[in-house]
Amino acid sequence: MSKATIRSPRRDLMGSPVFDELGMERDPDNLYLQTVDSMLHAAEILELPHRVQIILAQPKNEVMVHFPVKMDNGHHALFKGYRVQHNNALGPYKGGIRYHHHVGLDDVKTLSCLMTMKCSLVRIPFGGGKGGIKCNPRELSEGELMRVTRRFVSAIADIIGPDTDIPAPDVGTNAQVMAWFADTYMEISDKPNANAVVTGKPIEFGGSLGREKATGQGVIDVLAELLPEIGLEIKGATCSLIGYGNVGSWAGKLWAERGGKVKAVMDHTGAIYNEDGLDAIALDEHVRNHGGVAGFEKTKHGADAISEEDFYSTQVDVFIPAALEQMITEDKAKLMNCKLVAEAANAPTTPAGERVLQDKGVEVLPAILCSAGGVTVSYFEWVQNRSNQYWDLERVDEELNRHMVLAARRVQLARHRFDVDMRTAAYIAALEQIGNVYKLRGIFP
Ligand code: NAD
Numbered sequence: 001m002s003k004a005t006i007r008s009p010r011r012d013l014m015g016s017p018v019f020d021e022l023g024m025e026r027d028p029d030n031l032y033l034q035t036v037d038s039m040l041h042a043a044e045i046l047e048l049p050h051r052v053q054i055i056l057a058q059p060k061n062e063v064m065v066h067f068p069v070k071m072d073n074g075h076h077a078l079f080k081g082y083r084v085q086h087n088n089a090l091g092p093y094k095g096g097i098r099y100h101h102h103v104g105l106d107d108v109k110t111l112s113c114l115m116t117m118k119c120s121l122v123r124i125p126f127g128g129g130k131g132g133i134k135c136n137p138r139e140l141s142e143g144e145l146m147r148v149t150r151r152f153v154s155a156i157a158d159i160i161g162p163d164t165d166i167p168a169p170d171v172g173t174n175a176q177v178m179a180w181f182a183d184t185y186m187e188i189s190d191k192p193n194a195n196a197v198v199t200g201k202p203i204e205f206g207g208s209l210g211r212e213k214a215t216g217q218g219v220i221d222v223l224a225e226l227l228p229e230i231g232l233e234i235k236g237a238t239c240s241l242i243g244y245g246n247v248g249s250w251a252g253k254l255w256a257e258r259g260g261k262v263k264a265v266m267d268h269t270g271a272i273y274n275e276d277g278l279d280a281i282a283l284d285e286h287v288r289n290h291g292g293v294a295g296f297e298k299t300k301h302g303a304d305a306i307s308e309e310d311f312y313s314t315q316v317d318v319f320i321p322a323a324l325e326q327m328i329t330e331d332k333a334k335l336m337n338c339k340l341v342a343e344a345a346n347a348p349t350t351p352a353g354e355r356v357l358q359d360k361g362v363e364v365l366p367a368i369l370c371s372a373g374g375v376t377v378s379y380f381e382w383v384q385n386r387s388n389q390y391w392d393l394e395r396v397d398e399e400l401n402r403h404m405v406l407a408a409r410r411v412q413l414a415r416h417r418f419d420v421d422m423r424t425a426a427y428i429a430a431l432e433q434i435g436n437v438y439k440l441r442g443i444f445p
Contacts, residue, residue, distance in 0.1 A: 013351065016040040018057050031325060032106045034351055035113055042427030045418050048435045051443060056116070056434070059109055061085040065155040069147045079133055081152045085165055086112035086128040089437050090120055092163055093129030094375060096170030096200075097181070099148075103132035107325065111170075114346055115375065117368040121430040122407045124379040129165050131156070137172045138291075146180050153184040161189065162196035162386070168378050169200040171245070171324065175212070179205050196385035199378035208381035210396035211374075216250025216322075217397070218373015219344045220258065221404035222365060223318065226412070230339060230363070235259035238277075238316040240338075242266050243323030244293055247344050247371065249284045251320055256280040264306065264314040267323065269294035271311035272303040312336055321348035328353040336362065343367040358421070366423040368430060369411050376403045 014026040014037045027033055036057050043053045063083045068076045082105060085093040095115035098108075108130045116128025133152055137145060159165060169178055178201045186194040201207035210217070220234070227233055238261045241248045245267075252262045261277030269292025272278065279301045286296045297305040306314075312335035319336060321327055322344035328336070333349075333356035341357060341364045343349060349357070349364055357364055377400055384391055391399075407429070414432075415425035 013037060016044065016053075018053050022054060022057055024057070028351065030106060031347060032110045032113070035110045035347060037351075038423060039113065039117065039427050039431070042420075042424045043431055045420060045424065046428050046431055046435070048431050049438070052431075052435055052438045055438075055443075056087060056113070056431075059084045059086040059112055060088065061159070062105065062109065063156060063159060064105065065152070067151045067155045069144065069151050071144055072141050079135055079148055079152070081131065081133045081155060082108045083131040083156050083159060083165070083167075084108045084112040084129060085159070086130075087116040087434070088127035088164075089434055089441065090116075090127050091125035092127060092161075093165040094119060094126035094168070094378065095128055095130040096168045096374075097152075097173050097177070098130070098132035098170040099135050099137040099145075099172030099177075100132065101134060101136040103134045108132050110325070111346055114368055116434070117427060117430040118372040118375055119379075120433045121368050121410065121426060122372045122376050122403045123433065124376060124403070126166070126375070126379060129167070130170075131167055132170070145177065149177050149180045150184045153181050154188060157185060157188045160185070160197060161191055162193050162382070163191075166196065166378075166382060167198045168374070169246070174246075175200055175202040175207060178202075178207075182206070193386050196382050199381040200374075201381070206381070206385050208377055208384055208396060209391065209393040210400065211377045211381055212246065213250040213254070214377035214396075214400060215247045215344065215371055215374035216252075217254055217400060218376065218404045219247070219251045219320065219322075219342055219370050220254040221373065221401050222370050222408045223255075223342055224258070225405050225408040226365065227318075227340070229412075232317055232339070237261070237318060238263045239318040239320055240264035240266075240311065240314050240316045242311075242321045242327055242348070243345065244283060244287050245322070247374075248320070248322030249280075249287065251322055251344055252278075252280040253284060263316050264311050265293050266308065266311040267293050271306045271308060272296050273306045273310070273314060274303045276302075278303055309335060318342055321345045323348070326350050328357075330356055333357050333360075336360075338362060340365065342370045344371050346371060354423075363422060366426045369407055369422075369426045372407060373400055373404060376400055 111130035119126040185197045315337040319338040325347040328349040330352035333353035410429040414428040
């Protein structure tokens, strides 16, 4: 993946005839259209049949619900929730539930499409889905959060289930939210194994060992496999991270555990830096206690507070975005000083940002590969729930590593076979599987 092997920039943005055929606008700033464009670009190279391209360009189902919830002050508030089911050719829809004040239909559609690609790339028998509620969970009390979750489950109960659509945590949701989710569904449904309706549950309530760290661990598994291609190994290499929530903190801790240095971290509260490497475990504890990285510079662990601009400019081997979508814009990419970007978050790089990185010779390992560890262990959790088993952590870690390494190799293979960048190669490797399944199944009637 050295500079010389980065492929030439892509064809015209949104150049696929599918855009016209389906009446989709060519809005370069729309995240969903950008995502479909990248997918269709890969589909054209792979010569994926037209029928599969049009199916994958739009989600199968888009559900929006409004539901009232009694707040602590006695007042009722109306919430808006989404569940988008992108594709289920490979198995039940699978994908997280996000609680965030900026959640909107296009974001959820984008994330559901990425889930279809991710599941296919790591070869687990799931399709892609995603959901969310437009709310700020930080402003809700625990009781309000629980009531919002329970009302949302009751609103979408008819379209989810252990055999049809299995949600999971995402930004703003966690194992506790999944426990309320499962409990509500179990009350409503008479299905056997009803607790398998969600993954990412607490261990005591059917969760899998290793699920919490799985996405961060998957990022590290992929990097351990692919870094040697550019003459690096994690031991002694440096990284910076945007986001120190579930994914970012685990990626940071596991990177440090393997002898890498976490030089800089930025989240919604600020940015910090240590030339010799931040103490990843102490930082995790600080974030849990204080809600963000700000203030870590005042602790005994040694760090300097830095500006956002300095954070992006910090010289590192690997830059790991693990926060929200679209953070690496053209301007931010111009500041960046790294050899490789590993997308731990979903869709963190804008097309304009990616072009700048390509021009600089910076390779981008796409989210459908790097961040697939979470859904992979979610699949293990679902298997355990349905077969009444508990796997030990060693088994989970080994199986996760096997899936991630094979997926990374699949992407490398597609890259060499088609002479494309890593994002296109990852889409090709994912689409190949879906294309084969459609060929076998045919299209009803
Ligand atoms: P999280 O809520 O635990 O953490 C989100 C992090 O983003 C926090 O550190 C927050 O401070 C940071 N952040 C928010 N706004 C920011 C801003 N404006 N500037 C800088 N930082 C900001 O969420 P998570 O579960 O760690 O998810 C992070 C990303 O990884 C998301 O894109 C999510 O879709 C993706 N992802 C998560 C999982 C999973 O298993 N949790 C799986 C696959 C992909």
